[in-house]
Amino acid sequence: MAHISKKWITPLKKIKQLSGFVQKTHTLRAASTLISGEPEGPTVKTDIPGPKSKQLIDELSAIQQAGSVQLFADYERSLGNYLVDVDGNVLLDVYTQISSMPLGYNHPDLLQLLNDPYNVKTIVNRPALGVFPGADWPKKLKNILLQVAPSGLNHVTTMMCGSCSNENAFKNIFIWYQRKQRGGSSDFSQEETESCMMNQSPGSPTLSVMSFQGAFHGRTLGALSTTHSKYIHKIDIPAFDWPIASFPQYRYPLHENQRENDAEDKRCLAEVEDLFAEFSKRGSPVAGIIVEPIQSEGGDNEASPQFFQELQRVVKKNGAALLIDEVQTGGGPTGKMWCHEHFGLDGPPDVVTFSKKMQLGGYYHKPDFKPSQPYRVFNTWMGDPAKLLLLQGVLEVVRRDSLLDLVQKSGKKLLTGLRSFEQEFPQLLHAARGRGTFLAISCPSTKLRDDLVARLKKKGIQTGGCGEHSIRLRPALIFTPKHADIFLDRFRQVLKETK
Amino acid sequence: MAHISKKWITPLKKIKQLSGFVQKTHTLRAASTLISGEPEGPTVKTDIPGPKSKQLIDELSAIQQAGSVQLFADYERSLGNYLVDVDGNVLLDVYTQISSMPLGYNHPDLLQLLNDPYNVKTIVNRPALGVFPGADWPKKLKNILLQVAPSGLNHVTTMMCGSCSNENAFKNIFIWYQRKQRGGSSDFSQEETESCMMNQSPGSPTLSVMSFQGAFHGRTLGALSTTHSKYIHKIDIPAFDWPIASFPQYRYPLHENQRENDAEDKRCLAEVEDLFAEFSKRGSPVAGIIVEPIQSEGGDNEASPQFFQELQRVVKKNGAALLIDEVQTGGGPTGKMWCHEHFGLDGPPDVVTFSKKMQLGGYYHKPDFKPSQPYRVFNTWMGDPAKLLLLQGVLEVVRRDSLLDLVQKSGKKLLTGLRSFEQEFPQLLHAARGRGTFLAISCPSTKLRDDLVARLKKKGIQTGGCGEHSIRLRPALIFTPKHADIFLDRFRQVLKETK
Numbered sequence: 001m002a003h004i005s006k007k008w009i010t011p012l013k014k015i016k017q018l019s020g021f022v023q024k025t026h027t028l029r030a031a032s033t034l035i036s037g038e039p040e041g042p043t044v045k046t047d048i049p050g051p052k053s054k055q056l057i058d059e060l061s062a063i064q065q066a067g068s069v070q071l072f073a074d075y076e077r078s079l080g081n082y083l084v085d086v087d088g089n090v091l092l093d094v095y096t097q098i099s100s101m102p103l104g105y106n107h108p109d110l111l112q113l114l115n116d117p118y119n120v121k122t123i124v125n126r127p128a129l130g131v132f133p134g135a136d137w138p139k140k141l142k143n144i145l146l147q148v149a150p151s152g153l154n155h156v157t158t159m160m161c162g163s164c165s166n167e168n169a170f171k172n173i174f175i176w177y178q179r180k181q182r183g184g185s186s187d188f189s190q191e192e193t194e195s196c197m198m199n200q201s202p203g204s205p206t207l208s209v210m211s212f213q214g215a216f217h218g219r220t221l222g223a224l225s226t227t228h229s230k231y232i233h234k235i236d237i238p239a240f241d242w243p244i245a246s247f248p249q250y251r252y253p254l255h256e257n258q259r260e261n262d263a264e265d266k267r268c269l270a271e272v273e274d275l276f277a278e279f280s281k282r283g284s285p286v287a288g289i290i291v292e293p294i295q296s297e298g299g300d301n302e303a304s305p306q307f308f309q310e311l312q313r314v315v316k317k318n319g320a321a322l323l324i325d326e327v328q329t330g331g332g333p334t335g336k337m338w339c340h341e342h343f344g345l346d347g348p349p350d351v352v353t354f355s356k357k358m359q360l361g362g363y364y365h366k367p368d369f370k371p372s373q374p375y376r377v378f379n380t381w382m383g384d385p386a387k388l389l390l391l392q393g394v395l396e397v398v399r400r401d402s403l404l405d406l407v408q409k410s411g412k413k414l415l416t417g418l419r420s421f422e423q424e425f426p427q428l429l430h431a432a433r434g435r436g437t438f439l440a441i442s443c444p445s446t447k448l449r450d451d452l453v454a455r456l457k458k459k460g461i462q463t464g465g466c467g468e469h470s471i472r473l474r475p476a477l478i479f480t481p482k483h484a485d486i487f488l489d490r491f492r493q494v495l496k497e498t499k
Numbered sequence: 500m501a502h503i504s505k506k507w508i509t510p511l512k513k514i515k516q517l518s519g520f521v522q523k524t525h526t527l528r529a530a531s532t533l534i535s536g537e538p539e540g541p542t543v544k545t546d547i548p549g550p551k552s553k554q555l556i557d558e559l560s561a562i563q564q565a566g567s568v569q570l571f572a573d574y575e576r577s578l579g580n581y582l583v584d585v586d587g588n589v590l591l592d593v594y595t596q597i598s599s600m601p602l603g604y605n606h607p608d609l610l611q612l613l614n615d616p617y618n619v620k621t622i623v624n625r626p627a628l629g630v631f632p633g634a635d636w637p638k639k640l641k642n643i644l645l646q647v648a649p650s651g652l653n654h655v656t657t658m659m660c661g662s663c664s665n666e667n668a669f670k671n672i673f674i675w676y677q678r679k680q681r682g683g684s685s686d687f688s689q690e691e692t693e694s695c696m697m698n699q700s701p702g703s704p705t706l707s708v709m710s711f712q713g714a715f716h717g718r719t720l721g722a723l724s725t726t727h728s729k730y731i732h733k734i735d736i737p738a739f740d741w742p743i744a745s746f747p748q749y750r751y752p753l754h755e756n757q758r759e760n761d762a763e764d765k766r767c768l769a770e771v772e773d774l775f776a777e778f779s780k781r782g783s784p785v786a787g788i789i790v791e792p793i794q795s796e797g798g799d800n801e802a803s804p805q806f807f808q809e810l811q812r813v814v815k816k817n818g819a820a821l822l823i824d825e826v827q828t829g830g831g832p833t834g835k836m837w838c839h840e841h842f843g844l845d846g847p848p849d850v851v852t853f854s855k856k857m858q859l860g861g862y863y864h865k866p867d868f869k870p871s872q873p874y875r876v877f878n879t880w881m882g883d884p885a886k887l888l889l890l891q892g893v894l895e896v897v898r899r900d901s902l903l904d905l906v907q908k909s910g911k912k913l914l915t916g917l918r919s920f921e922q923e924f925p926q927l928l929h930a931a932r933g934r935g936t937f938l939a940i941s942c943p944s945t946k947l948r949d950d951l952v953a954r955l956k957k958k959g960i961q962t963g964g965c966g967e968h969s970i971r972l973r974p975a976l977i978f979t980p981k982h983a984d985i986f987l988d989r990f991r992q993v994l995k996e997t998k
Contacts, residue, residue, distance in 0.1 A: 052634075059638075060632070063640060063641065063653065063654050063655055064654055064656055065656075065869050065870050065872075065873055065876070067872065067873030067874075068629045068873035069630060069631075071631060072632055073626060073631045073632070073634070075621070075626065075633045075634075076620055086634045097625070097627040097631060098627045098630065098879045100880070105624050106624060107623070110623045111616075114622060114623075117610075118575065120613045121575055121610070123613060123889075124609045124613075125574040125605060126599070127572060127596055128599065131568060131596075132568075132569060132572045132582065132596060133555075133559070133568060133571055134572055134573075135551075135573055138555055138558040141563075146562065154562065155562050155563055156562055156563060160659045161879070163663060164663060168718075168719070170720065174735050174736050174737065178735040188734055193730040193734060196730050196733040196736075197712075197730055197733065198727075199724055199738035203735075204734075205735065207737050208737070219670075219877065219878055220662070220663055220666040220667070220719045221666055221669065221670075221719070221720055221722075222719060223719075228697070231691075231692040232875060234696065234698075234702065234703065236676075236695075236704065236875075237703060238704060238705060238707070238739065239698035240698065242698060244698070370563065373566065373731060374564055375729075375731050376564075376732070377564070378567060378732075379660065379662060379717070380597045380660070386885070390622075390623070
């Protein structure tokens with residue numbers, strides 16, 4: 001640890017010298033910065049929000065609820081890992097628009113895309129993809145989305161955002177489940193076709209989707225019924241009465257608490273089994289389970305590979321579908337394209353949803369989840385070729401610049417640093433955890449967490465909270481060890497200044 | 500009628516001569532075509548789908564359900580009102596991507612937008628608008644979205660598509676309704692904050708949203724519970740048990756059936772009143788009613804201004820909110836920016852949702868529907884500045900080229916033509932109806948409707964069906980009387996060839 005703690009406090013001056021020196025070769029370049037012209041480090045000139053941001057917050061508040069706005073950004077001047085606000089503050093962005101900017105700001109390769117008139121036409125002519133797709137659509141789905149599909153999943157349905165991806169994945173699962181009940185047929189009875197028009201069974205069956213405490217799967221009414229991270233997301237909104245199982249809550253460090261954590265896995269899996277039985281008995285059988293590979297909004301709660309392996313077996317045994325929600329974990333931040341690829345599952349999950357870093361929403365699924373009839377999973381746009389175009393640009397850069405390797409390298413540096421902080425400041429931090437740069441650390445209280453996040457921002461570091469008392473790191477895939485050094489240096493200053 | 504029927508059968512040759520002649524002045528230019536280089540008329544070379552489309556449908560079917568695809572388009576060659584497919588067929592598009600292309604294909608002013616590097620950065624840097632909006636966001640909301648807001652609605656929340664706009668509008672209504680129940684306060688009890696995390700009341704209350712038979716409000720699980728247009732959209736999907744009222748079914752022509760239609764209004768309004776009482780008694784009070792100004796997907800079913808006026812009064816009397824869903828009707832096709840502006844309501848509706856022609860989703864609402872706390876209506880992106888940019892371009896052209904006037908003019912020509920067809924082919928068509936170019940006509944059977952739509956396509960006219968037996972017209976706002984002439988000419992040929 002000592003050796004590491006020396007490493008991460010490389011002084012900024014030295015980093016600056018290095019970054020001038022290492023521009024020449026690709027591997028070394030990755031050690032410094034991938035974006036030419038990126039600031040050398042954060043600069044904070046005003047409170048955040050500063051006076052200009054405050055004025056704009058007032059303006060916005062006159063026309064909508066703006067209480068969640070932290071600052072107004074200057075997206076012309078933001079670059080790479082640095083978010084510049086309207087007051088001229090330059091923040092190292094370790095949160096990247098709630099984990100949705102894979103290549104940071106104004107990446108030259110993405111700006112370049114729109115120099116091509118063909119691509120400009122893609123932006124302007126947005127089709128109803130389910131009816132009149134463009135000539136290049138099947139090829140693009142294959143060459144972009146299916147190129148990075150989780151192994152074993154060769155079907156894909158495109159959507160717009162994480163919530164509608166999960167909602168439509170639920171629908172796909174319900175349709176699949178009911179087709180099984182009909183022995184593989186999709187012949188509907190008159191009673192079914194008529195009753196569904198009035199929201200009544202048997203046409204609108206009382207099926208359920210099981211989810212986990214602490215989960216976040218979106219905020220439209222179906223997705224929200226599987227979300228259980230914070231009450232403010234849910235209160236006053238009607239919900240489906242669907243089963244909710246405990247999600248493992250581990251003791252850290254993991255290697256010192258293996259026996260207790262294994263028992264925790266078993267407790268949660270037994271609850272899942274019980275809920276299958278209970279909801280089947282109630283007449284609301286579980287058609288599928290939705291689970292995040294790492295519960296993100298709910299507090300970066302991990303579960304072991306063994307938990308997920310066993311969960312998949314339980315789901316299969318009960319004739320339901322396993323939906324892994326990779327909206328926040330997918331697209332590379334864990335060091336693999338999909339977080340569940342870390343788990344060594346028996347086979348692919350049935351459905352995997354995505355959005356955020358993938359630019360557009362959607363889900364991969366096994367072929368038997370394809371509905372037999374058209375128009376059952378459908379909407380006007382069914383995704384957006386303009387966003388797939390951006391994803392194409394993103395994935396080309398990820399490959400060319402070996403960004404998944406970079407994520408692993410930077411993530412290792414970050415996690416080692418966070419672990420050394422746990423040693424140095426045990427009263428302030430514990431439970432450093434995560435994969436790749438998808439990392440978090442916990443505080444003993446919400447108050448302390450909020451205080452650390454606020455003081456990190458004053459030092460020019462934009463992070464985010466998650467759960468009750470955790471800080472989450474969600475840097476872009478272009479976050480290098482140099483940026484990790486800056487982050488750790490500023491974080492250590494904040495911790496040292498904490499009384 | 501005779502005078503009109505002569506007018507609409509202006510031979511194509513003559514139209515071509517005219518269109519060469521009238522390029523000079525703006526007003527006259529609008530009588531021909533607004534898009535330079537637009538084809539003079541449709542050309543059909545192959546079956547549709549043609550061989551190239553069929554091959555692409557096979558390719559797409561290998562990775563997703565592609566049964567709804569009608570053709571693959573060539574969006575490089577499509578222009579203005581003409582959709583060109585991969586087999587070189589040139590179709591006059593009277594359906595425009597399910598009514599979502601306000602300026603047709605490759606409009607020069609929209610292509611021009613992306614010559615501006617500032618706008619390119621808007622495409623590439625997509626923010627989490629609820630947390631880190633760009634410097635220009637409040638101004639853009641005011642100068643673009645609020646400039647065209649329905650009179651009396653000065654708040655706006657942006658979203659992504661029609662479904663999530665309606666879902667989030669429901670949430671806004673539930674939050675507003677519950678705040679009223681708490682006497683204007685938003686202090687939650689511990690029982691509420693805890694029970695909602697498990698989807699149980701009182702935190703997740705059993706409130707309902709009333710909708711109408713035949714309605715279409717989207718396909719995510721909340722929105723789908725208010726959608727009742729076709730069983731294939733709903734079957735096998737669990738739904739909220741919410742009240743569904745009858746929507747007026749009128750006899751046509753309207754002016755000959757006023758007494759019956761007035762009685763029909765009264766019958767439906769009485770049902771609304773009854774359902775308010777019934778669901779209140781059941782413990783599932785109605786927080787809001789959602790209604791389309793013209794039921795679109797469900798069959799272009801109109802209701803009278805008096806119906807909507809009285810509906811608004813009934814809703815108000817019952818302490819609920821009126822949500823008018825302008826996803827398909829909004830943005831100009833009825834000749835006004837918002838269809839409900841034709842109704843002479845006592846005051847603005849409480850909430851108006853939009854999407855499609857508006858490029859991005861969202862809703863306008865009264866100020867008292869703004870939640871007191873942040874994060875209650877929230878998601879990662881909260882809309883998309885890239886789409887607002889396109890809307891800005893669209894609205895500038897709508898103003899500059901007086902497109903709402905053009906819609907009225909072209910719509911009048913279309914409706915007059917459709918009415919003359921009812922006279923000439925009473926066994927094939929009836930109930931021509933609608934506003935602006937947002938028009939429909941009905942057939943005696945689904946089979947005949949499908950046949951007419953298919954044969955119109957063979958003659959180079961892309962229309963769409965709606966409901967059981969109607970044909971809907973959804974041309975772009977740049978559809979001129981010249982295009983109406985072409986449409987009517989081809990339609991008449993099809994009707995004459997119908998045995």
